[in-house]
Amino acid sequence: MKSTMIIGAVVVAALGVTAVGAAAKEGGKMRHHRGHMLNFEQLDTNADGFVTPEELAAQAQARFDAMDADKDGGLTLEELKAHAEANGKDRMVKGAERMFSRKDANGDGTLSPEEMMPSTERQAKMLGKFDTDGDGKISIAEYEAVTADRQSKRAAHKAEMFKKLDTNGDGTISQEEWDAAKEARGSKVRGADAQSN
Numbered sequence: 001m002k003s004t005m006i007i008g009a010v011v012v013a014a015l016g017v018t019a020v021g022a023a024a025k026e027g028g029k030m031r032h033h034r035g036h037m038l039n040f041e042q043l044d045t046n047a048d049g050f051v052t053p054e055e056l057a058a059q060a061q062a063r064f065d066a067m068d069a070d071k072d073g074g075l076t077l078e079e080l081k082a083h084a085e086a087n088g089k090d091r092m093v094k095g096a097e098r099m100f101s102r103k104d105a106n107g108d109g110t111l112s113p114e115e116m117m118p119s120t121e122r123q124a125k126m127l128g129k130f131d132t133d134g135d136g137k138i139s140i141a142e143y144e145a146v147t148a149d150r151q152s153k154r155a156a157h158k159a160e161m162f163k164k165l166d167t168n169g170d171g172t173i174s175q176e177e178w179d180a181a182k183e184a185r186g187s188k189v190r191g192a193d194a195q196s197n
């Protein structure tokens with residue numbers, strides 16, 4: 001059903017991966033460029049402890065409307081660029097044209113809300129990630145579990161980096177260790193360059 005698809009899409013859009021940010025990421029060449037993450041209180045507009053697809057839909061629509069400066073229900077390249085500029089998103093301004101032509105599925109020069117939506121697989125993946133009990137809404141516990149998981153992964157990654165740098169395991173990174181790591185990284189980068197050329 002079409003409505004299900006749209007609801008899934010707005011979950012993606014509202015949960016921090018803005019439609020434009022997601023598009024930039026799909027570009028492959030651009031680095032991960034996430035829109036900033038809304039917190040649960042902001043998403044749960046009626047404050048009942050659950051974020052429903054309806055609440056997310058309303059917010060995704062609000063975001064689309066904010067970009068749709070002339071309120072004609074479609075985004076032009078100019079509107080997209082102007083919005084990115086107004087928000088100081090330089091990288092988005094630069095990537096706007098490419099992203100626009102990729103997203104404009106019917107090539108009419110305007111992005112409809114449907115064209116702005118991420119792909120179905122991405123939507124399903126995102127919704128499934130948060131809604132772990134599959135009841136169709138996101139509880140604060142589900143939201144926090146995902147957020148905490150993300151944070152602990154980041155912390156683990158940092159710890160791992162530290163361990164790699166601290167080669168003698170004394171808990172501090174000496175200048176020598178730092179230099180050695182830099183040296184190792186430098187040769188790796190040079191190696192990669194040599195390969196690609």
Ligand SMILES: [Ca+2]
Binds near residue numbers: 048049
């Ligand atoms: Ca709610």
Ligand SMILES: [Ca+2]
Binds near residue numbers: 068069070075079
């Ligand atoms: Ca417009």
Ligand SMILES: [Ca+2]
Binds near residue numbers: 107109111115
């Ligand atoms: Ca279009």
Ligand SMILES: [Ca+2]
Binds near residue numbers: 132136
């Ligand atoms: Ca749930």
